[in-house]
Amino acid sequence: MNSAVILKQVPDTEALIKVKPDGTGIVKEGVKFVINPYDEFGVEEALKKKEAAGSGEVTIVSIGPDRSVESIRTALAMGADKGVLLKIGEDEYSDALATAKALAEELKGKDYKIIFCGKQAIDDDMAQIGPMVAELMGLPCVTVVTKVDVSGDKAVCSREIEGGKEIVEVALPAVISCQKGLNEPRYASLPGIMKAKKKPLDIKDTKLDAPKATIDKWENPPQRAAGRIIEGDDAAAKAAALVKALRQEAKVI
Amino acid sequence: MAKEVLVFAEQRGGALKKVSFEMVSTGRKLADKVGGECAAVLVGDGVSGIAAELGKYGADKVYIVEDPKLKDYVPDLYAQAVAEVAKDAKIFIGGATAMGKDLFPRIAARLSTAMASDCVKLEAEGGNLVAFRPVFAGKAFVTIKISSSPQMATGRPKVFPADESAKAGAVEKVAITLDAPKAVLKELAQDTSGRLDLTEADIIVSGGRGMKGPENYNIIEELVDALGAAATVGASRAAVDAGWRPHSDQVGQTGKTVSPSLYIACGISGAIQHLAGMGSSKFIVAVNKDADAPIFARADYGIVDDLFKVVPEITKEVKKLLAE
Ligand SMILES: Cc1cc2nc3c(=O)[nH]c(=O)nc-3n(C[C@H](O)[C@H](O)[C@H](O)COP(=O)(O)OP(=O)(O)OC[C@H]3O[C@@H](n4cnc5c(N)ncnc54)[C@H](O)[C@@H]3O)c2cc1C
Numbered sequence: 001m002n003s004a005v006i007l008k009q010v011p012d013t014e015a016l017i018k019v020k021p022d023g024t025g026i027v028k029e030g031v032k033f034v035i036n037p038y039d040e041f042g043v044e045e046a047l048k049k050k051e052a053a054g055s056g057e058v059t060i061v062s063i064g065p066d067r068s069v070e071s072i073r074t075a076l077a078m079g080a081d082k083g084v085l086l087k088i089g090e091d092e093y094s095d096a097l098a099t100a101k102a103l104a105e106e107l108k109g110k111d112y113k114i115i116f117c118g119k120q121a122i123d124d125d126m127a128q129i130g131p132m133v134a135e136l137m138g139l140p141c142v143t144v145v146t147k148v149d150v151s152g153d154k155a156v157c158s159r160e161i162e163g164g165k166e167i168v169e170v171a172l173p174a175v176i177s178c179q180k181g182l183n184e185p186r187y188a189s190l191p192g193i194m195k196a197k198k199k200p201l202d203i204k205d206t207k208l209d210a211p212k213a214t215i216d217k218w219e220n221p222p223q224r225a226a227g228r229i230i231e232g233d234d235a236a237a238k239a240a241a242l243v244k245a246l247r248q249e250a251k252v253i
Numbered sequence: 254m255a256k257e258v259l260v261f262a263e264q265r266g267g268a269l270k271k272v273s274f275e276m277v278s279t280g281r282k283l284a285d286k287v288g289g290e291c292a293a294v295l296v297g298d299g300v301s302g303i304a305a306e307l308g309k310y311g312a313d314k315v316y317i318v319e320d321p322k323l324k325d326y327v328p329d330l331y332a333q334a335v336a337e338v339a340k341d342a343k344i345f346i347g348g349a350t351a352m353g354k355d356l357f358p359r360i361a362a363r364l365s366t367a368m369a370s371d372c373v374k375l376e377a378e379g380g381n382l383v384a385f386r387p388v389f390a391g392k393a394f395v396t397i398k399i400s401s402s403p404q405m406a407t408g409r410p411k412v413f414p415a416d417e418s419a420k421a422g423a424v425e426k427v428a429i430t431l432d433a434p435k436a437v438l439k440e441l442a443q444d445t446s447g448r449l450d451l452t453e454a455d456i457i458v459s460g461g462r463g464m465k466g467p468e469n470y471n472i473i474e475e476l477v478d479a480l481g482a483a484a485t486v487g488a489s490r491a492a493v494d495a496g497w498r499p500h501s502d503q504v505g506q507t508g509k510t511v512s513p514s515l516y517i518a519c520g521i522s523g524a525i526q527h528l529a530g531m532g533s534s535k536f537i538v539a540v541n542k543d544a545d546a547p548i549f550a551r552a553d554y555g556i557v558d559d560l561f562k563v564v565p566e567i568t569k570e571v572k573k574l575l576a577e
């Protein structure tokens with residue numbers, strides 16, 4: 001079963017994010033970049049489905065600057081077969097629609113049974129690109145998926161909603177956006193890392209359409225006022241003082 | 254009058270979601286600023302009866318698309334129906350719920366326009382939408398403007414006030430010939446816990462690795478019970494990864510982003526990924542025996558003590574207070 005994973009390289013979740021003083025973006029020096037955690041679930045699921053089918057290829061497609069090559073290589077080391085980087089400049093920016101358009105252009109006409117993406121990229125937190133790619137390609141899409149069962153030309157997916165889940169049957173090919181709980185991504189093994197070096201990775205210079213959504217300004221989060229430690233002789237006294245403060249000062253209970 | 258501002262009114266099972274009122278109320282304010290009508294679009298089967306509620310929060314008009322095929326959320330059909338109504342709106346907003354997050358990007362792609370997701374502030378300037386939203390799970394914020402039309406955005410639930418502002422709420426039915434859906438809903442499975450979803454709760458009591466085991470969550474459950482129906486249970490990733498709590502309980506950068514009025518963190522150290530998910534809570538309480546835990550830097554109130562002693566005492570005090 002051939003599938004593709006659209007994957008974004010993002011700052012590590014541990015990274016301290018600082019906005020540049022002029023408000024034009026974030027400071028990237030010293031930031032460690034990794035595969036978007038939700039996209040790792042996509043890579044793992046694609047590999048699992050390929051292994052279950054006993055044949056097929058997993059292709060990684062990413063749009064990003066040069067450094068994204070490392071993340072594609074990591075996915076290849078996990079077991080993916082080939083990679084494509086649609087290369088843009090380090091500070092080149094466009095919106096989700098333009099990004100989705102370029103991805104759809106690259107993905108179309110290939111016989112991918114499933115295109116996996118992440119629930120959202122943990123840098124811009126948009127959660128837009130998967131469903132947009134699907135719409136642009138005329139494919140169905142199931143988002144926030146925690147289970148995928150493929151049988152023939154159909155897949156039954158479980159997706160999270162408030163207070164429950166929806167079980168959705170979808171005709172393949174389809175786009176599936178991955179949520180935590182879908183699987184446990186494997187680590188790249190040492191032989192995997194060696195093999196990845198020889199796997200095909202196509203780098204294509206890319207120009208994205210101009211954005212229709214523009215970022216006017218970046219800001220650091222508002223500072224919270226310093227809190228207070230509730231003192232007391234014992235746990236009971238502290239608890240009583242806390243509940244009193246929550247009722248009388250905070251007025252939240 | 255043109256529908257300058259359109260709001261997606263989400264219903265499930267024939268009941269409007271609270272976020273729909275939050276968004277209609279926000280749409281009303283935008284329309285007053287931009288000039289023009291604030292309309293709502295309601296999709297479902299047999300939903301005309303609930304349209305009037307939208308008028309109460311400021312909808313001049315409610316467009317209704319009804320069809321037995323639209324009873325449950327079917328992404329393609331909802332996208333088709335809503336896009337049809339939204340295509341000539343100037344501003345189009347809705348809640349950033351499971352449905353809204355799934356639906357809005359599809360509509361944006363169909364209408365070849367851009368959108369801002371999960372915003373915490375929506376304003377109008379010079380007749381245009383100005384959206385303010387967190388990125389990096391709240392480690393930074395951006396202001397977004399959209400040059401295409403409709404200017405689309407989803408708003409985070411529980412952040413925008415649902416202010417009443419009675420308007421006509423006149424109903425207009427829209428007839429649409431629906432395409433064949435590409436994905437069908439087989440089953441809708443409700444959680445059996447009977448608790449509110451984290452994103453909908455007003456009060457969250459979360460337990461982390463400091464809980465030491467799944468069996469100890471009963472003290473959290475008891476506090477949540479005492480706090481009433483608007484409260485629910487959350488967890489850190491450490492607790493979820495240990496298998497103590499389901500994935501749907503995880504708060505944080507790779508879990509749920511929550512904005513309750515009160516967040517009580519018990520035995521949670523306050524890792525950057527956890528803070529990212531709950532940092533926008535209105536009041537934060539931390540119970541941790543380590544006075545140096547980073548969570549205290551974010552908490553409005555902190556208690557440095559053993560949670561196994563403190564939490565049951567808080568429950569007792571809450572019960573006492575609420576019994577008064
Ligand atoms: C890619 C990635 C994504 C992540 N996403 C998330 C996420 O979405 N959400 C999330 O929560 N984490 C996330 N994490 C994990 C995060 O880095 C932390 O490991 C995690 O939040 C720690 O959970 P904790 O605070 O429960 O545990 P710990 O850090 O171990 O803290 C336990 C705390 O309990 C206290 N304690 C122990 N016993 C008691 C007692 N008897 N009474 C009072 N206090 C006690 C201790 O003092 C300590 O502060 C992510 C990590 C990565 C790498």
Ligand SMILES: Nc1ncnc2c1ncn2[C@@H]1O[C@H](COP(=O)(O)O)[C@@H](O)[C@H]1O
Pocket residue numbers: 006007008036038039061062063064096099103116117118119120121122124125126127128129130
């Ligand atoms: N630049 C990109 N290149 C490849 N895939 C991407 C890119 N940006 C986003 N995606 C995919 O789309 C998902 C959702 O991203 P977003 O809409 O930005 O939150 C991600 O988890 C990726 O799978």
